Amino acid sequence: MLNLKVNFQMKWYEGLLWAVEIGLVAFGLWALVDTLMISCSKAAWRFLLLFLIWALPGAAVLVFFRPGRNAQDNA
Amino acid sequence: MKHNKKLLMAILWSAMGASLILFVATRFNVYAFLSIFVTAALALAWWGMNFPITETARRNTHLGVVGFWTLIFGLLFGPFPVPKKPQYVVGEVHRFSEMEHGWGRMYSGALGPQIANHGRVYTDPEEVNGIGGARGKSPSFVTGYPLARALFGGASALDGYRGVEKHGGEPAAPVKYPWVNYESEARGTKLGWNKGDMLLPEVAKQLGYEKARYTPEENSLMVKGIGKWLGSMDVAIAEVDPRWFYSHDFITKGTPLPLEEVKELKYAIQLFVDQDWTRVHNDPGNSWWSVAKSGQAYSTSAWQAVRLAAMLRDMGYVARVGFGGINYDSVESPISVYSGKGEYGRLSDAVVPSAGGLRFKSASVLTNFPLKAGDPDQGYGITRMCANCDRCARACPVSSIAMGEPTVENGVNMWQVDKDKCVRFRAGNLGGNCCNECLRVCPYNKPDTLFHRLGNYMIAHSPVAPYLFGSVRGVGLEDWLDFDYSSEAGHVKNRPARWVQENPGFKMQFPYYVGNYIYTEEDRSTAEAWAAGEGAKMGKVGLTYKGVEWGKIEPRLLDANGRSRNVHHDFEKGALPAELPLPGKTISKEEAQALLDSGQAFAGGSNHTDANVFPPRSPKYERGVLTYKEAAKKWKEEK
Numbered sequence: 005m006l007n008l009k010v011n012f013q014m015k016w017y018e019g020l021l022w023a024v025e026i027g028l029v030a031f032g033l034w035a036l037v038d039t040l041m042i043s044c045s046k047a048a049w050r051f052l053l054l055f056l057i058w059a060l061p062g063a064a065v066l067v068f069f070r071p072g073r074n075a076q077d078n079a
Numbered sequence: 080m081k082h083n084k085k086l087l088m089a090i091l092w093s094a095m096g097a098s099l100i101l102f103v104a105t106r107f108n109v110y111a112f113l114s115i116f117v118t119a120a121l122a123l124a125w126w127g128m129n130f131p132i133t134e135t136a137r138r139n140t141h142l143g144v145v146g147f148w149t150l151i152f153g154l155l156f157g158p159f160p161v162p163k164k165p166q167y168v169v170g171e172v173h174r175f176s177e178m179e180h181g182w183g184r185m186y187s188g189a190l191g192p193q194i195a196n197h198g199r200v201y202t203d204p205e206e207v208n209g210i211g212g213a214r215g216k217s218p219s220f221v222t223g224y225p226l227a228r229a230l231f232g233g234a235s236a237l238d239g240y241r242g243v244e245k246h247g248g249e250p251a252a253p254v255k256y257p258w259v260n261y262e263s264e265a266r267g268t269k270l271g272w273n274k275g276d277m278l279l280p281e282v283a284k285q286l287g288y289e290k291a292r293y294t295p296e297e298n299s300l301m302v303k304g305i306g307k308w309l310g311s312m313d314v315a316i317a318e319v320d321p322r323w324f325y326s327h328d329f330i331t332k333g334t335p336l337p338l339e340e341v342k343e344l345k346y347a348i349q350l351f352v353d354q355d356w357t358r359v360h361n362d363p364g365n366s367w368w369s370v371a372k373s374g375q376a377y378s379t380s381a382w383q384a385v386r387l388a389a390m391l392r393d394m395g396y397v398a399r400v401g402f403g404g405i406n407y408d409s410v411e412s413p414i415s416v417y418s419g420k421g422e423y424g425r426l427s428d429a430v431v432p433s434a435g436g437l438r439f440k441s442a443s444v445l446t447n448f449p450l451k452a453g454d455p456d457q458g459y460g461i462t463r464m465c466a467n468c469d470r471c472a473r474a475c476p477v478s479s480i481a482m483g484e485p486t487v488e489n490g491v492n493m494w495q496v497d498k499d500k501c502v503r504f505r506a507g508n509l510g511g512n513c514c515n516e517c518l519r520v521c522p523y524n525k526p527d528t529l530f531h532r533l534g535n536y537m538i539a540h541s542p543v544a545p546y547l548f549g550s551v552r553g554v555g556l557e558d559w560l561d562f563d564y565s566s567e568a569g570h571v572k573n574r575p576a577r578w579v580q581e582n583p584g585f586k587m588q589f590p591y592y593v594g595n596y597i598y599t600e601e602d603r604s605t606a607e608a609w610a611a612g613e614g615a616k617m618g619k620v621g622l623t624y625k626g627v628e629w630g631k632i633e634p635r636l637l638d639a640n641g642r643s644r645n646v647h648h649d650f651e652k653g654a655l656p657a658e659l660p661l662p663g664k665t666i667s668k669e670e671a672q673a674l675l676d677s678g679q680a681f682a683g684g685s686n687h688t689d690a691n692v693f694p695p696r697s698p699k700y701e702r703g704v705l706t707y708k709e710a711a712k713k714w715k716e717e718k
């Protein structure tokens with residue numbers, strides 16, 4: 005029997021930023037679908053791109069801004 | 080190595096700083112705006128990948144980003160109060176003559192013979208003898224193809240039902256001008272909605288009772304329910320300001336419309352019919368289908384209003400109908416504005432968010448059925464949005480929409496469209512028929528989805544959104560997103576606009592007598608020299624504004640002098656006669672005065688001096704500064 009154990013830990017402020025990031029992407033997807041539905045394909049993809057660009061700084065912080073990962077390099 | 084990393088770090092942050100500086104220096108360029116986010120992300124990522132990060136730094140950057148977006152979210156979606164609607168009336172307001180509006184002037188010949196004969200220049204001899212010839216007329220830009228003829232014909236066919244003389248129990252027979260109200264046998268006997276006096280179930284639910292009591296509030300809910308049932312996108316109800324009534328009628332070429340005869344009409348019910356997103360999106364003024372959109376919405380709204388009015392008359396009330404193209408008794412846009420459904424936009428028409436912005440045509444029922452009007456002060460932030468968005472002004476092929484700030488005309492402070500230029504292009508568009516560029520590009524013109532409603536909410540409430548979407552003093556996201564592109568129809572190209580011009584040096588001769596009306600020097604078009612080709616560039620050819628470049632006219636469409644020939648581009652068979660007939664004639668000043676003094680002819684426009692208005696203006700409503708509320712209150716008390 006497969007025994008899967010998922011260990012997931014998140015600090016409260018990380019949770020907040022995840023919520024913001026998910027919110028931005030979700031908004032972008034909503035904009036994409038809504039705008040595709042009204043036959044404005046160019047605007048639809050640009051809308052999604054806009055939200056993805058807006059989400060970039062937060063994503064960079066979530067993924068790369070961690071203690072320890074560069075300690076050996078920069079010590 | 081470490082040095083290089085630091086150097087790149089500095090470069091990335093500098094790039095972000097430069098994007099920020101560029102953003103301000105370029106007056107909020109959208110790419111500089113996007114670049115701020117991209118460079119910030121790169122700098123943060125590089126920092127995190129190459130330099131030691133403490134737990135505190137991680138927390139603080141997280142909270143920094145979260146704080147930034149919380150602030151933006153609050154600024155965009157916070158329930159900020161909607162900006163107050165402007166006080167439009169700032170001076171003496173005169174009634175508008177229907178002969179004075181663009182179509183009145185064009186059809187009557189006051190703008191010149193070439194445009195008055197737009198039908199002739201619009202087609203080739205075969206067509207003249209074909210579709211229009213059968214009716215003894217050249218097909219015009221309206222009647223030039225079967226669908227448009229069917230749709231506009233559908234509206235005209237209803238003229239007899241607007242509220243005139245009774246005919247077999249129905250108000251059917253139009254009089255010379257139907258400025259009298261239908262009097263039914265049952266007048267005085269008020270009938271209810273139905274035998275049981277039962278309300279529409281949703282109205283009953285809203286009010287908490289089922290049997291009608293005929294209070295104004297209840298009546299309004301019922302009229303709105305029925306109006307929407309008939310197919311109206313929304314229903315506006317306003318108390319009538321008598322200055323909305325035209326002073327002179329167009330269909331009968333200038334018959335005066337005395338206020339005394341319409342004192343019973345205290346309320347206006349306005350119905351909105353969609354010109355349809357797909358058609359507006361896919362058919363600009365050069366699609367050759369364009370004018371049918373107006374015909375569709377005019378005839379449908381006419382039909383709705385005629386039926387609503389018939390019901391009110393049967394209930395024992397007076398009900399008159401106004402519908403388009405030219406069968407109105409009153410100006411429509413103030414009804415939309417003062418019913419609390421919209422605001423005057425840059426186009427100078429009412430922008431009504433619940434009806435696709437500018438994408439509707441409306442019809443109205445004027446009645447004495449007691450109603451509760453909407454809040455005239457209700458705003459939507461449209462004026463603030465229009466101040467930051469000039470998409471319609473940029474799109475207009477003949478620059479008839481004002482850039483810049485509102486101005487005062489006829490005592491009303493609002494953006495003023497150059498109606499003569501607009502109508503000359505719409506009637507004389509040589510590369511299509513009519514036009515709808517302004518309403519097509521308006522950000523309010525979207526299908527009514529939840530997403531679009533959220534956008535409208537933001538524009539109404541947020542102090543930031545108009546700067547984000549508008550480009551006058553903002554980022555211009557609406558431009559960048561490019562809703563103009565239709566995946567069904569491709570891209571609408573900026574085109575060299577070409578329109579029917581008057582002969583070089585043309586100057587209209589006044590007084591000009593047509594039907595019952597005399598146009599005087601005060602009616603001279605301010606766009607007359609332009610109409611005769613002076614300074615006219617046939618649209619915006621060669622001009623560039625905010626990245627929009629207007630193309631060149633093909634040489635084959637130019638005459639020996641480099642001017643666009645006044646012919647439809649399919650018309651290759653020769654020139655038009657140099658002189659085209661006008662529907663009216665020029666007379667002497669003495670003749671004009673005698674006709675006016677004896678009451679055989681009439682004159683007047685909102686811009687005329689008092690001495691040149693026949694019959695004279697109402698001293699009660701057209702003297703001094705009277706706000707909408709003051710005028711409507713006086714009118715309501717009028718017996």
Ligand code: SF4
Nearest residue numbers: 475501504514516517
């Ligand atoms: S209808 Fe066309 S010509 Fe008239 S204001 Fe709009 S864009 Fe300009």
Ligand code: SF4
Nearest residue numbers: 424425465468471521
């Ligand atoms: S296009 Fe822009 S400026 Fe013109 S009416 Fe619409 S919102 Fe106002």
